Amino acid sequence: MLPACVRSICKKSIPANKALGLIARNGSGHTVGETQFETQPFKLHKLDEGPSTHVTLTRDEALNMYTQMHTIRRMETSAGNLYKEKIVRGFCHLYSGQEAVAVGIKHALRPHDAVITAYRAHGWTHIMGVPPFEVLSELTGRRTGCARGKGGSMHMYCKNFYGGNGIVGAQVPLGVGIALAAQYKGTDGVCVTLYGDGAANQGQVFEVYNMAKLWDVPCIFVCENNGYGMGTSSVRSSASTDYYTRGDYVPGIWVDGMDVLAVRQAARLAVNYCASGKGPIVIEVQTYRYSGHSMSDPGTSYRTREEVQEVRQTRDPITSFKEKIISHNLVTADEIKEIDAKIRTEVDEATKKAKAEKEIGIDELPADIYANNLEGDIRGVSIFQPLKHKRIGPAVNV
Amino acid sequence: MASSRLRTQFFSDVIFNRGIFLSEVQLRRYSSHFVYTADSEKTTSNGTKSKMNMFQAINNALDIILKSDSKAIIFGEDVGFGGVFRCTLDLQKRYGKHRVFNTPLCEQGIIGFGIGAAVAGSTAIAEIQFADYIFPAFDQLVNEAAKYRYRSGNLFDCGKLTIRTPCGAVGHGGLYHSQSPEAYFAHTPGLKVVVPRGPIKAKGLLLGCIRDPDPCLILEPKVLYRAAVEQVPEADFQLPLGKADILIEGTDITLIGWGTQVHVLKEVATVLKDSYKVTAEVIDLVTILPWDVTTICKSVCKTGRVLVAHEAPMTSGFGAEIAATIQENCFLNLHAPVARVTGADTPFPCIFEPFYLPTKWRCLEEALKLLDY
Ligand SMILES: Cc1ncc(C[n+]2csc(CCOP(=O)(O)OP(=O)(O)O)c2C)c(N)n1
Ligand SMILES: [Mg+2]
Numbered sequence: 001m002l003p004a005c006v007r008s009i010c011k012k013s014i015p016a017n018k019a020l021g022l023i024a025r026n027g028s029g030h031t032v033g034e035t036q037f038e039t040q041p042f043k044l045h046k047l048d049e050g051p052s053t054h055v056t057l058t059r060d061e062a063l064n065m066y067t068q069m070h071t072i073r074r075m076e077t078s079a080g081n082l083y084k085e086k087i088v089r090g091f092c093h094l095y096s097g098q099e100a101v102a103v104g105i106k107h108a109l110r111p112h113d114a115v116i117t118a119y120r121a122h123g124w125t126h127i128m129g130v131p132p133f134e135v136l137s138e139l140t141g142r143r144t145g146c147a148r149g150k151g152g153s154m155h156m157y158c159k160n161f162y163g164g165n166g167i168v169g170a171q172v173p174l175g176v177g178i179a180l181a182a183q184y185k186g187t188d189g190v191c192v193t194l195y196g197d198g199a200a201n202q203g204q205v206f207e208v209y210n211m212a213k214l215w216d217v218p219c220i221f222v223c224e225n226n227g228y229g230m231g232t233s234s235v236r237s238s239a240s241t242d243y244y245t246r247g248d249y250v251p252g253i254w255v256d257g258m259d260v261l262a263v264r265q266a267a268r269l270a271v272n273y274c275a276s277g278k279g280p281i282v283i284e285v286q287t288y289r290y291s292g293h294s295m296s297d298p299g300t301s302y303r304t305r306e307e308v309q310e311v312r313q314t315r316d317p318i319t320s321f322k323e324k325i326i327s328h329n330l331v332t333a334d335e336i337k338e339i340d341a342k343i344r345t346e347v348d349e350a351t352k353k354a355k356a357e358k359e360i361g362i363d364e365l366p367a368d369i370y371a372n373n374l375e376g377d378i379r380g381v382s383i384f385q386p387l388k389h390k391r392i393g394p395a396v397n398v
Numbered sequence: 399m400a401s402s403r404l405r406t407q408f409f410s411d412v413i414f415n416r417g418i419f420l421s422e423v424q425l426r427r428y429s430s431h432f433v434y435t436a437d438s439e440k441t442t443s444n445g446t447k448s449k450m451n452m453f454q455a456i457n458n459a460l461d462i463i464l465k466s467d468s469k470a471i472i473f474g475e476d477v478g479f480g481g482v483f484r485c486t487l488d489l490q491k492r493y494g495k496h497r498v499f500n501t502p503l504c505e506q507g508i509i510g511f512g513i514g515a516a517v518a519g520s521t522a523i524a525e526i527q528f529a530d531y532i533f534p535a536f537d538q539l540v541n542e543a544a545k546y547r548y549r550s551g552n553l554f555d556c557g558k559l560t561i562r563t564p565c566g567a568v569g570h571g572g573l574y575h576s577q578s579p580e581a582y583f584a585h586t587p588g589l590k591v592v593v594p595r596g597p598i599k600a601k602g603l604l605l606g607c608i609r610d611p612d613p614c615l616i617l618e619p620k621v622l623y624r625a626a627v628e629q630v631p632e633a634d635f636q637l638p639l640g641k642a643d644i645l646i647e648g649t650d651i652t653l654i655g656w657g658t659q660v661h662v663l664k665e666v667a668t669v670l671k672d673s674y675k676v677t678a679e680v681i682d683l684v685t686i687l688p689w690d691v692t693t694i695c696k697s698v699c700k701t702g703r704v705l706v707a708h709e710a711p712m713t714s715g716f717g718a719e720i721a722a723t724i725q726e727n728c729f730l731n732l733h734a735p736v737a738r739v740t741g742a743d744t745p746f747p748c749i750f751e752p753f754y755l756p757t758k759w760r761c762l763e764e765a766l767k768l769l770d771y
Contacts, residue, residue: 089570090572090748091571141749150747152573154573166530166572169534203507229503230476231479232475237500237502238502359749360749364750365742369744378744379712380738381742
């Protein structure tokens with residue numbers, strides 16, 4: 001740790017955006033324990049007070065956030081390659097560009113808070129505790145996957161992470177139910193319920209805005225607005241693109257989803273708000289997806305390459321965060337290099353290992369359909385191998 | 399005719415073949431479970447034909463409708479750009495955004511909106527991006543579309559509504575891009591449900607559905623969009639709903655399927671003929687609701703043996719309805735119980751698709767059992 005006087009100097013340092021360019025690289029090798037940043041202002045809906053734009057970040061947090069975001073990015077690159085090698089079944093939706101959302105929110109959560117999201121789930125799965133090897137194994141349908149290869153890209157789970165969900169919008173009511181269970185048990189836990197700008201138009205979202213508000217359920221609705229639902233831009237799908245206001249009587253916050261610190265600020269406020277019994281809240285995170293909707297979409301027929309390039313160059317959540325923390329002496333450029341190399345090795349090894357893994361046996365085709373299957377055999381299964389229903393492994397949710 | 403020798407021979411074939419099959423499954427994501435064969439039957443039209451795959455044939459049918467029916471509108475998720483499977487390609491360019499338009503992501507809204515448009519006189523053609531996503535609209539289809547005419551004493555109907563949606567296995571679709579939900583809708587008086595087996599059928603049935611005075615659901619096996627290619631008549635033509643097609647005539651056993659499964663059964667018939675000297679009658683049911691009881695029962699009375707195959711799970715799959723009707727109508731003509739070869743009673747699996755599906759080998763094994771019965 002640095003002497004307090006040094007720290008206080010750093011605390012007064014100019015806001016990140018202004019500091020950028022002044023010290024592009026920290027070559028000195030000196031780092032500080034913590035520093036301050038200003039985020040972009042938030043937009044509020046029916047909230048008297050928003051999150052503070054004044055952020056304190058410690059060196060440990062910075063290292064952690066950077067590592068997490070970069071790991072997701074590498075993992076997604078690897079996932080894309082696996083798909084191109086044709087060893088991914090089901091579909092494959094990448095999270096690249098949206099890393100700051102998962103990482104920022106996660107840093108505001110307590111261990112007993114829950115999360116549920118849609119099919120763009122690799123990043124969240126990792127952040128909630130699943131190592132890259134198990135994510136990539138799931139993706140390639142291996143027995144070492146977090147769902148034994150039975151869920152694939154869109155369906156990954158771990159404790160307090162209620163999964164990816166393939167059906168657009170379907171997870172949103174579930175999230176409200178999960179939050180209600182926390183309320184009922186009196187844990188003060190919240191449920192972060194994520195959905196896209198496209199999913200925001202599903203009727204069931206509005207059904208549960210009402211239910212959540214009616215019963216003051218501690219649900220944080222998070223609309224990940226990445227600008228597109230498949231090939232349809234948000235302006236073409238939504239009569240109002242102010243997703244943070246669309247809960248009407250549910251208060252909302254708009255936040256720049258490319259700034260991990262701003263996301264954390266908004267999420268912290270939301271957690272406090274929900275946990276203190278004030279009911280649900282909506283956060284709209286403005287973000288961007290670099291890849292096509294799924295691997296079968298090149299992602300360029302409904303937007304220009306220039307648009308994607310422009311976001312990559314000017315708003316990338318990882319690059320901008322990296323520059324911020326280096327220029328503020330929280331970490332050194334060399335440390336970043338080291339982290340990058342470590343992550344690369346880790347993800348590459350995980351990929352190799354996942355590829356070499358086996359699939360579960362055919363005996364698991366009819367496994368875990370029921371907790372208590374009342375017939376021995378499962379009908380209609382291949383006559384070559386009449387298979388019995390069975391149960392595998394313990395549940396993690398209860 | 400059959401003898402138990404048939405099955406012994408079969409098992410050695412299968413074990414050999416499956417050996418290859420298994421290693422293939424592990425290596426590749428795409429392992430097509432069928433070989434597509436084009437229709438050999440003469441189609442209704444003698445005019446010029448051109449080579450089209452199934453999505454092109456559908457696109458062609460939609461183009462004809464937009465041209466000939468000024469009240470026709472097409473809507474659904476991303477249809478303005480051609481849709482996920484390119485069926486509506488260029489239609490918005492040709493006919494404008496007021497007639498071919500993207501909807502938000504809201505299946506219940508899409509179908510409810512379609513019912514409203516249809517009941518007020520539009521020729522409403524809705525696309526649900528995948529049949530797996532039709533369930534948010536289940537209520538609208540079952541409770542509104544199907545019952546509008548009946549409950550109004552024929553004062554109002556939404557017969558001008560047609561819903562297109564891709565269904566079925568593709569080799570790697572996993573849980574939510576593979577399902578075949580025809581039986582859910584077959585349980586709904588007031589709806590009509592059809593499944594094409596290739597481009598010509600798709601075009602003729604789609605035009606038939608759109609012009610049919612009742613709400614129709616057309617389930618398009620997505621694996622055929624590109625894989626199925628035929629010489630399709632360019633002109634406007636319609637194929638009748640409610641009529642099954644006898645694709646191969648035979649006297650020893652009747653094989654019934656629809657959509658992709660028809661191609662599997664055609665392969666089975668070929669193997670039966672070549673290796674076992676058995677002639678199978680292959681029937682494409684074409685329409686699930688209302689289905690062609692006469693054609694099926696006539697065939698079964700002739701052959702005395704029948705196998706129904708579908709990708710959807712066994713229990714309460716549409717095969718169950720067919721089996722029940724056959725035993726009622728053909729009881730004394732049956733030489734063996736009605737057999738069903740179907741998807742398993744499991745969710746559609748992510749990694750065991752080849753084991754889940756009613757493949758050629760499973761159908762063949764069951765057919766031989768019937769012949770040996
Ligand atoms: C009920 C349902 N309808 C349609 C789909 C097909 N689909 C999958 S993702 C998607 C777009 C969703 O966009 P958005 O909610 O913005 O999420 P994003 O992909 O941008 O993360 C669509 C139409 C689906 N999976 N489920
Ligand atoms: Mg989106």
